[in-house]
Amino acid sequence: MATTVQKITLSSSRDIPFNKLVLSQYNVRRVKAGVSIEELAEDIARRTLLQSLSVRPILDADGVETGMFEIPAGGRRYHALELLVKQKRLAKTAPIPCVVRDPSTDILSEDDSLAENIQRAPLHPLDQFRAFQALRDKGRSEEDIAAAFFTSVNIVKQRLRLVSVSPALLDVYAEDGMSLDQLMAFTVTSDHARQEQVWQALGNAWSKEPYQIRRMLTEKTVRASDRRAVFVGLDTYEAAGGVVLRDLFQSDDGGWLEDVALLDRLADEKLKAEAETIAAEGWKWIEVAVDFPYGHNRGLRRLEGVTAALTEGERAAIEALNAEYAKLEADHAEADELPDDVDQRLGEIETALAAFDNRPVAYAPADIARAGVFVSIGAEGALLVDRGYVRPEDEAPAADPELDSDSAITIEPGRNPPAASVAPRAIITVASPASEPDEEDDEVIKPLPERLVTELTVERTLALRDKLATTPSVAFQTVLHKFCLDVFARYLASGTAMEISVRSASFPVQAQGLKDTHAAKAIAERHKAWEERLPKDKDALWPWLATLTDDEQDALFAHCASFGVNALYEKADRYGGSVSAHTVDQRLADADRLAKAVDLDMVQAGWRPTVENYLGRVPKRRILEAVREGAGDHAAELIDHLKKGDMAKEAERLLADTGWLPEPLRVSDTGDATPDGNGADEPESEALPEFLAGNEDDGVENLEEPLTLAAE
Structure with a gap:
C-alpha cells in the first residue's frame, strides 16, 4: 500500500493597511547593519516593496484576533515604510503586502525572524559586478547606478573595472581559485592576453600575492612620477597614442606609462625643441641629455654672468611676500598643525620668492660665442638649463666667426663637438648603462663584479668627502699626514719644497642618479656657498683669507681637503701600469682608517640596497x-x-x-x-x-562596503 505524502499548505498573503501593523518584540535583529533605513526608504519609494512582510495576528486574552498584526520578520522594511509615512509620502492606510502566519502554528516568532535573516544565500560579488555591467550596457550612467544603490561613483567604476578582467580569470574567481585582492591586481591592464599570461606564469607557486601580479603586469612600464613623464606631460603622451595604466584600488602615484619608446621619443623631441630655442642665443655648443652624470662639467670654466637687478616693483613684491609669510607663521605659531589653506599659501610664497632668486643671468656676447650650455631634465621633471661653460680648447683668445643664431641643431649621439665650431651645435648624448653578463647560480659565491664594486666605492667616496668636509679636525690631520710623508726623510716621498695639491678623482664608472644623492647635493651646495664668497680677483684671495675667522678657515680647509678623497676600487693593471693591486689595497685600507676617524655611516648617508644599485x-x-x-x-x-x-x-x-x-x-x-x-x-x-605572514583573506571586505541586496 502506497504511503500518502502530507501536502504542505503555505501561509496566505494579503494586503494589510499600514496602520494595522506593529513591530514585534520577538525580532532577533538588534544591531544595525547593511543599508541604512533612510536609504532603504528611498529605494522603496523608487521601486516599491520587493519582499512582503511576515506577520502574525495579535490575539486578545480569549485567543480572538484583534485586527492588528505584529511583524517578527521584516522590521527594517517596516521602519522604512514608517519613515515614508512620517514624510507624508505614504498614506497611513496604504495596503502593505504581507504573508500572514497561522496563529496556531507551533513555530516561534523568533524562529521565523532568525530563519529569514540567515537562510538566504548572499549574492556572489561577481554576480553584482556583472549586474552593474548589464545596467551600464543598457544605457545607465555610472552616476545613475551609484545613486540607485546608494554608493559612490568610484565604487561603481571599481566594480565595472573588475568585470572587465579576462573572462577566463573571472571563471577562476567564480570557482574560488582566485581571491578578490588578486582579481583587483589584474585590473591594472586591460590586456586580457597579458593577464592570462601572468596568471599562467604564476602557475602553482605558493605565493601569488597581488603585489607580484601588479609588478609583473607593469614590469616594462614607466611610473608617471618618472622625470621623463613629468617633463613630457601625461596629456601629451596620451594625445600621441600612449596608454596609461591605472589602479583604481590603491594609490598608484599617477599610474604607469606603457609605451616607454614613445615616452623617450617625446622627451627627446621636447628637449631638442628647447635646445633650438636656446641656440638662438648664440652659444657655441649645446649638449642635451635626459640626465647628465655627476661631474659632467669637470674641467670646464664657469662664466661669471651678471644677475639682472631687481626693479622697484620686484623689491616691493618681495617685501610684501616676506611680511605675509612672517604674519602667517606668527598667527599659527602655537598650532600643532597648520590648516591646509595656510600651508598651501606658505608654499606658494616660498615658490614666488625662489623665482626672484633665480633671475636670469646676462653674459657678454664674446663669452657666449665661445661657451656652451647643458640642457637636461631635473629630478622633479622640470627643464634644467645650465648656461655658461667654456672648454679648455676654447679659452685661447681668437677672432670668433660670425655666429648664425638661426642655424639648425645637429644631433650626433655619442660624439663630442670639435674644438672649433662655426655654428652653435647641440649634442644629444643618451648614455645607456653598460650591460653586465648574467651570472649563473654556482655552488660557490663569486666575487662581486668589478664594475659594481667601483660604483659602490664611488658613492662611498662622495659620502666620505661630505663627512670629511664637516670634520675639520680630521681634515687637518689628514693633510698633516701627507706633510709628514714629504718632510721626514725616513718616508718615501717625491715632493719638492713643501708642495701639496688636491687632486680630485673623476668617476668614469658610476650608477645612474649619483648627482641626486644626499652627499652629492650637500657637496654642491657647500661648494656654491664658498664660491659665492670668494673674491673674483686672484690677487685679492690671500688678504681675503686673512680676514676669515679660525672656524671659517677650518671649514674652508676641510671643504678643499675633502676633494682629495679617493676611496675608489679600480681594476689593477696587470702589465705594471700606474695602478697596481697593492696601490688599490693600500688606498682602500687608508679609506677605512679615514672612515673610522670621521665616523662614516653609509646608512646615515642615505644608502639603501635596491634592485638597481645592488x-x-x-x-x-x-x-x-x-x-x-x-x-x-x-x-x-x-x-x-x-x-x-x-x-x-x-x-x-x-x-x-x-x-x-x-x-x-x-x-x-x-x-x-x-x-x-x-x-x-x-x-x-x-x-x-x-x-x-601567511594570513589568507578572501579580500571581499576591501570593496569599502558590504555586498548586500539593495532592498533587504
Missing part, C-alpha cells in the same frame, strides 16, 4: 646571503624559491630598514658592520612584511 646586479646566492645577514634566516627561507627578479625585488623590501651594507661599503675590522641575522633576538615581526 640586488639586481648579483647572483641569487648573494641576495640570499644579504637577506640572511640583514633580516634573518627565516626571511631568507621565505624567498629562496623565487626567481632572481622577484627575489631581488622582495629582498629590497625586506632589507629596507635593516641597515645592511655590502662589503665595499662597510668599514673593515668592525664587528657590528651588519645586523646579526642569526641572533636569538631576531626581530622577525619587524623585518617581514605583512603579506609574507
Whole structure:
C-alpha cells in the first residue's frame, strides 16, 4: 500500500493597511547593519516593496484576533515604510503586502525572524559586478547606478573595472581559485592576453600575492612620477597614442606609462625643441641629455654672468611676500598643525620668492660665442638649463666667426663637438648603462663584479668627502699626514719644497642618479656657498683669507681637503701600469682608517640596497646571503624559491630598514658592520612584511562596503 505524502499548505498573503501593523518584540535583529533605513526608504519609494512582510495576528486574552498584526520578520522594511509615512509620502492606510502566519502554528516568532535573516544565500560579488555591467550596457550612467544603490561613483567604476578582467580569470574567481585582492591586481591592464599570461606564469607557486601580479603586469612600464613623464606631460603622451595604466584600488602615484619608446621619443623631441630655442642665443655648443652624470662639467670654466637687478616693483613684491609669510607663521605659531589653506599659501610664497632668486643671468656676447650650455631634465621633471661653460680648447683668445643664431641643431649621439665650431651645435648624448653578463647560480659565491664594486666605492667616496668636509679636525690631520710623508726623510716621498695639491678623482664608472644623492647635493651646495664668497680677483684671495675667522678657515680647509678623497676600487693593471693591486689595497685600507676617524655611516648617508644599485646586479646566492645577514634566516627561507627578479625585488623590501651594507661599503675590522641575522633576538615581526605572514583573506571586505541586496 502506497504511503500518502502530507501536502504542505503555505501561509496566505494579503494586503494589510499600514496602520494595522506593529513591530514585534520577538525580532532577533538588534544591531544595525547593511543599508541604512533612510536609504532603504528611498529605494522603496523608487521601486516599491520587493519582499512582503511576515506577520502574525495579535490575539486578545480569549485567543480572538484583534485586527492588528505584529511583524517578527521584516522590521527594517517596516521602519522604512514608517519613515515614508512620517514624510507624508505614504498614506497611513496604504495596503502593505504581507504573508500572514497561522496563529496556531507551533513555530516561534523568533524562529521565523532568525530563519529569514540567515537562510538566504548572499549574492556572489561577481554576480553584482556583472549586474552593474548589464545596467551600464543598457544605457545607465555610472552616476545613475551609484545613486540607485546608494554608493559612490568610484565604487561603481571599481566594480565595472573588475568585470572587465579576462573572462577566463573571472571563471577562476567564480570557482574560488582566485581571491578578490588578486582579481583587483589584474585590473591594472586591460590586456586580457597579458593577464592570462601572468596568471599562467604564476602557475602553482605558493605565493601569488597581488603585489607580484601588479609588478609583473607593469614590469616594462614607466611610473608617471618618472622625470621623463613629468617633463613630457601625461596629456601629451596620451594625445600621441600612449596608454596609461591605472589602479583604481590603491594609490598608484599617477599610474604607469606603457609605451616607454614613445615616452623617450617625446622627451627627446621636447628637449631638442628647447635646445633650438636656446641656440638662438648664440652659444657655441649645446649638449642635451635626459640626465647628465655627476661631474659632467669637470674641467670646464664657469662664466661669471651678471644677475639682472631687481626693479622697484620686484623689491616691493618681495617685501610684501616676506611680511605675509612672517604674519602667517606668527598667527599659527602655537598650532600643532597648520590648516591646509595656510600651508598651501606658505608654499606658494616660498615658490614666488625662489623665482626672484633665480633671475636670469646676462653674459657678454664674446663669452657666449665661445661657451656652451647643458640642457637636461631635473629630478622633479622640470627643464634644467645650465648656461655658461667654456672648454679648455676654447679659452685661447681668437677672432670668433660670425655666429648664425638661426642655424639648425645637429644631433650626433655619442660624439663630442670639435674644438672649433662655426655654428652653435647641440649634442644629444643618451648614455645607456653598460650591460653586465648574467651570472649563473654556482655552488660557490663569486666575487662581486668589478664594475659594481667601483660604483659602490664611488658613492662611498662622495659620502666620505661630505663627512670629511664637516670634520675639520680630521681634515687637518689628514693633510698633516701627507706633510709628514714629504718632510721626514725616513718616508718615501717625491715632493719638492713643501708642495701639496688636491687632486680630485673623476668617476668614469658610476650608477645612474649619483648627482641626486644626499652627499652629492650637500657637496654642491657647500661648494656654491664658498664660491659665492670668494673674491673674483686672484690677487685679492690671500688678504681675503686673512680676514676669515679660525672656524671659517677650518671649514674652508676641510671643504678643499675633502676633494682629495679617493676611496675608489679600480681594476689593477696587470702589465705594471700606474695602478697596481697593492696601490688599490693600500688606498682602500687608508679609506677605512679615514672612515673610522670621521665616523662614516653609509646608512646615515642615505644608502639603501635596491634592485638597481645592488640586488639586481648579483647572483641569487648573494641576495640570499644579504637577506640572511640583514633580516634573518627565516626571511631568507621565505624567498629562496623565487626567481632572481622577484627575489631581488622582495629582498629590497625586506632589507629596507635593516641597515645592511655590502662589503665595499662597510668599514673593515668592525664587528657590528651588519645586523646579526642569526641572533636569538631576531626581530622577525619587524623585518617581514605583512603579506609574507601567511594570513589568507578572501579580500571581499576591501570593496569599502558590504555586498548586500539593495532592498533587504
